[in-house]
Structures are given as C-alpha cells and as structure tokens.
Amino acid sequence: MTGIETTESTRAAAGPVFDYAPAPESRDIVRLDPQYGLFIDGEFVPAAEGRTFTTINPATEEPLAAVAEAGPADVERAVAAARAAYEGAWGRMRGRDRAKYLFRIARIVQERSRELAVLESLDNGKPIRESRDVDLPLVAAHFFYYAGWADKLELAGFGPQPRPLGVAGQVIPWNFPLLMAAWKLAPALACGNTCVLKPAETTPLSALFLAQICQEAGLPPGTVNVLTGAGGTGAALVSHPGVDKVAFTGSTEVGKEIRKAVAGTHKRLTLELGGKAANVIFEDAPVDQAIEGIVNGIFFNQGHVCCAGSRLLVQESVADLVIDRLRERLTTLRLGDPLDKNTDIGAINSAEQLDKIRLLADVGSEEGAQRWSPPCELPSRGFWFAPTIFTGVSQSHRIAREEIFGPVLSVLTFRTPEEAVAKANNTPYGLSAGVWTEKGSRILWMAQKLEAGVVWANTYNRFDPTSPFGGYQESGFGREGGRQGLEAYLDV
Numbered sequence: 043m044t045g046i047e048t049t050e051s052t053r054a055a056a057g058p059v060f061d062y063a064p065a066p067e068s069r070d071i072v073r074l075d076p077q078y079g080l081f082i083d084g085e086f087v088p089a090a091e092g093r094t095f096t097t098i099n100p101a102t103e104e105p106l107a108a109v110a111e112a113g114p115a116d117v118e119r120a121v122a123a124a125r126a127a128y129e130g131a132w133g134r135m136r137g138r139d140r141a142k143y144l145f146r147i148a149r150i151v152q153e154r155s156r157e158l159a160v161l162e163s164l165d166n167g168k169p170i171r172e173s174r175d176v177d178l179p180l181v182a183a184h185f186f187y188y189a190g191w192a193d194k195l196e197l198a199g200f201g202p203q204p205r206p207l208g209v210a211g212q213v214i215p216w217n218f219p220l221l222m223a224a225w226k227l228a229p230a231l232a233c234g235n236t237c238v239l240k241p242a243e244t245t246p247l248s249a250l251f252l253a254q255i256c257q258e259a260g261l262p263p264g265t266v267n268v269l270t271g272a273g274g275t276g277a278a279l280v281s282h283p284g285v286d287k288v289a290f291t292g293s294t295e296v297g298k299e300i301r302k303a304v305a306g307t308h309k310r311l312t313l314e315l316g317g318k319a320a321n322v323i324f325e326d327a328p329v330d331q332a333i334e335g336i337v338n339g340i341f342f343n344q345g346h347v348c349c350a351g352s353r354l355l356v357q358e359s360v361a362d363l364v365i366d367r368l369r370e371r372l373t374t375l376r377l378g379d380p381l382d383k384n385t386d387i388g389a390i391n392s393a394e395q396l397d398k399i400r401l402l403a404d405v406g407s408e409e410g411a412q413r414w415s416p417p418c419e420l421p422s423r424g425f426w427f428a429p430t431i432f433t434g435v436s437q438s439h440r441i442a443r444e445e446i447f448g449p450v451l452s453v454l455t456f457r458t459p460e461e462a463v464a465k466a467n468n469t470p471y472g473l474s475a476g477v478w479t480e481k482g483s484r485i486l487w488m489a490q491k492l493e494a495g496v497v498w499a500n501t502y503n504r505f506d507p508t509s510p511f512g513g514y515q516e517s518g519f520g521r522e523g524g525r526q527g528l529e530a531y532l533d534v
C-alpha cells in the first residue's frame with residue numbers, strides 16, 4: 043500500500059507498529075453523469091456557446107465528467123433569474139418560511155453526506171476521513187445555524203428592519219468546495235438575498251450536486267444559480283451590473299483585481315484571501331498536544347487551507363525537542379488513495395498547484411533552509427507532494443513570506459514573547475494564528491497583540507458556524523460565520 047513508512051529506529055522507540063489493511067470507501071455510492079450543465083432558474087441547461095471542460099480526479103488524473111463552461115450570455119441569464127426570484131417569490135417570503143427551506147437543505151445534506159463526501163474526495167483529492175468527518179458536518183451545520191437566524195434578523199444587532207441587498211455574486215475556491223458554498227449561500231439566503239454561485243474550475247461537481255439538493259428542497263427557481271467555468275466566468279459575474287453584492291474567497295492577487303473591478307460601483311464586497319499564519323509554541327506548552335496541533339495546522343487538507351499554520355514559531359529552549367517529536371510524528375502519517383479511510387494526506391488538487399509548491403520548496407533549499415521529508419513513496423499517477431519541513435528559516439526567506447498553499451512547514455525560533463509577536467506579525471497577511479502555552483494570561487496577551495482575525499489557543503483549525511471568520515490586511519475584509527456573517531448580506 044502506498045504511504046509513508048516508519049523507520050526502524052522509530053519503530054523501536056515507539057514499540058510495536060501495526061500495519062493498516064486497505065479500507066477504501068466505495069465510489070459506487072456516487073453516480074456521475076457523463077456531462078453536467080449550468081444550473082439557472084431552477085433547471086440544468088447547456089451553456090449558450092456550448093463549451094465544456096473536463097474535471098479530473100487529482101489522485102489518478104482520471105476524467106470524471108464534462109462540465110458546461112458559462113460565458114457572458116449565461117451570466118446574464120443567471121443574474122436575470124436571480125433578480126426575478128429576489129423581486130418575486132424569495133424576496134417576498136417571510137423569514138420563517140425561508141428558514142424551512144434552509145432546514146430542508148441541511149437535512150438533505152445530512153441524508154446524502156456519505157455520497158457527497160465521496161464526491162468531494164474524488165473531485166478535490168482530500169482524504170475521505172476529512173471530507174466525511176469535517177467538511178460535511180460543517181456544511182449541514184451552517185445551513186441549520188443560518189436557518190435559525192432567518193426570522194430573527196431584527197435581533198442580530200444591526201438596527202431595525204434590516205433588508206437584504208439583492209443579488210449576490212459568489213466566487214468560491216477549490217480547497218473546500220462544498221463547505222465554501224455553504225459559507226456563502228446559507229447567510230445570503232437567510233437574509234433574503236438570491237445567489238449566483240461560481241465554483242472553482244477544478245472542483246465544480248459538489249456545487250452542482252448542491253444545486254440538485256436545492257431542487258429537491260423545492261427552492262423557488264432562480265433563488266440559487268450555479269455557473270461553472272474558469273476565471274473568465276467569475277470576472278463576468280463580478281463585473282455584471284445586476285449584481286448587488288460580491289463575495290470572494292481565493293488568492294490575494296485575484297482579490298485585488300476584484301476590488302478594482304467593483305470600485306466606484308454600488309456593489310458591496312467581502313474578501314477572504316490568503317494567509318501565512320504563525321503557530322506559536324512556548325516552552326511550557328504541552329508538547330504532545332502541540333505536535334498534533336502543528337500537524338493539523340499545516341498538513342490537514344494537504345496544506346490547502348488559507349489559515350494553515352505554515353510558519354511554526356518555537357521558543358528556542360524547546361525547539362530541538364519539538365522538531366524531533368514532529369519528525370517522528372510525520373513518519374506515521376499515511377499518504378495515498380484519498381478514498382482509503384486510513385489516509386492522512388491525499389493528492390494535491392491540480393498540476394498547476396503542484397508546480398507552485400515544488401517551485402517554492404526548491405527556492406527554500408536554494409536560499410539555505412534545511413529541507414526534510416519522511417521516507418515516502420509517491421504514487422506514479424496523480425499530483426502528489428510529500429509533507430515537508432524546513433528548518434533554519436529566516437524571515438527573509440520566500441518560504442516564510444509567500445503563501446505556498448501546500449504541505450510545507452517553515453520553522454523559525456524565538457526567545458521572548460515580544461520577539462514571537464514581532465515575528466508573527468511580520469507578514470502582509472492577517473488571517474489566523476495559534477498560541478500554545480499553559481498560561482491563560484499569556485494567551486490573552488498574545489491574542490491582543492497578534493494581528494490576525496482568528497487566534498486559536500491550544501488548538502488549531504477548529505471551526506464552528508457560530509464563530510466569525512475573516513482577516514486583515516492582504517487576507518481581506520469582512521466576516522463569514524456567526525452573527526457577524528449576516529451583516530455582509532444586509533442593508534443596515
């Protein structure tokens with residue numbers, strides 16, 4: 043079985059090690075059509091110009107399905123359908139009735155969660171254990187949570203009689219395709235808006251299955267529309283004059299272009315962009331717990347996480363211990379088939395992203411950082427990158443400054459809390475951070491000093507629909523999740 047094998051010295055130190063038998067999830071749970079159209083006005087329709095593209099399984103490079111590529115005419119149709127629904131059935135509906143539809147969507151997601159988890163792992167490359175145990179429960183939870191707000195908007199603290207904005211154009215990334223769709227759609231619909239959703243080109247399938255769920259839930263036609271395509275489709279949606287609100291999650295570079303495109307218009311805008319988070323380990327931190335937090339912070343979802351703890355800041359006095367324990371832990375991770383329930387690290391989402399990760403990792407070595415990966419046999423097909431640690435990293439290194447968006451960790455050291463804060467904040471990003479210490483006073487002090495939208499204490503990558511998420515500086519602005527996530531879709 044393909045995977046990361048433990049070394050003999052590690053086996054001797056850790057005691058008996060048991061091999062895992064393959065435990066693949068059946069892909070027969072998902073029935074894929076050969077071709078998928080656009081979802082406009084409650085129906086699946088072909089693209090006006092008839093163009094399609096093929097989405098592939100990144101673990102095998104196997105074609106999964108042909109998907110319609112939306113052009114300007116399709117964007118026009120979708121925005122018009124969303125406007126008609128906003129001025130018609132959905133816009134006139136009482137909040138308690140909107141809530142019924144959101145509750146219904148949440149329940150159907152739960153009923154089809156096994157199918158959707160397999161689909162997500164096929165199209166994205168992430169381990170089934172993550173899509174099944176993390177993504178899908180959070181998708182349902184977001185729809186449940188915002189369903190509860192739909193008839194209570196006046197109690198959200200945004201003033202009397204808050205009103206929806208109108209038509210929301212939403213562009214989501216490929217790292218959490220279904221979860222990002224839920225983050226965008228659930229609060230927008232709860233507030234009474236209608237939506238045109240543009241999923242990433244490499245992961246369109248779960249958004250199309252979510253469109254099927256909207257059909258099954260009886261959502262009024264035009265309330266949710268899904269346009270598949272590449273960057274040109276997203277640009278056409280963002281620039282369409284009929285869109286009242288733009289919500290984007292993705293790279294900082296594209297976010298800057300979107301901000302330019304909507305400048306001077308009536309459109310509201312929220313951006314959730316890149317990150318280069320610091321995960322700070324103090325000498326009094328519980329080391330074993332911190333090691334798990336480090337692994338979860340950077341190797342979860344192959345490092346395809348905007349808030350990944352990609353910079354590890356370790357207090358000098360425990361740096362050697364932490365690095366040794368971390369290396370030992372990495373030898374036990376298993377890389378391979380995303381549909382195997384034993385897999386810890388799946389495939390990189392695309393050849394393009396793999397090239398970027400390889401480039402920056404090579405630059406790290408060229409600039410003098412020491413590179414280490416556990417013994418790892420990579421599959422012969424698909425897009426794969428072994429989990430990698432760089433030590434001897436300085437703040438001038440590109441791997442400490444640029445978002446790699448892959449399973450690559452840069453390790454830096456510090457002596458005092460003040461130095462830790464200075465190094466953690468030495469970045470143009472400001473999305474997240476982690477703090478590991480037994481002192482509650484130090485956690486509170488660090489949380490006040492760190493320039494990050496989210497600060498985790500003695501944990502990492504924990505999400506809840508009741509908690510707001512968002513960043514500062516080049517990590518964007520606006521909040522998603524929680525009561526605060528409603529404000530982005532209300533005229534208050």
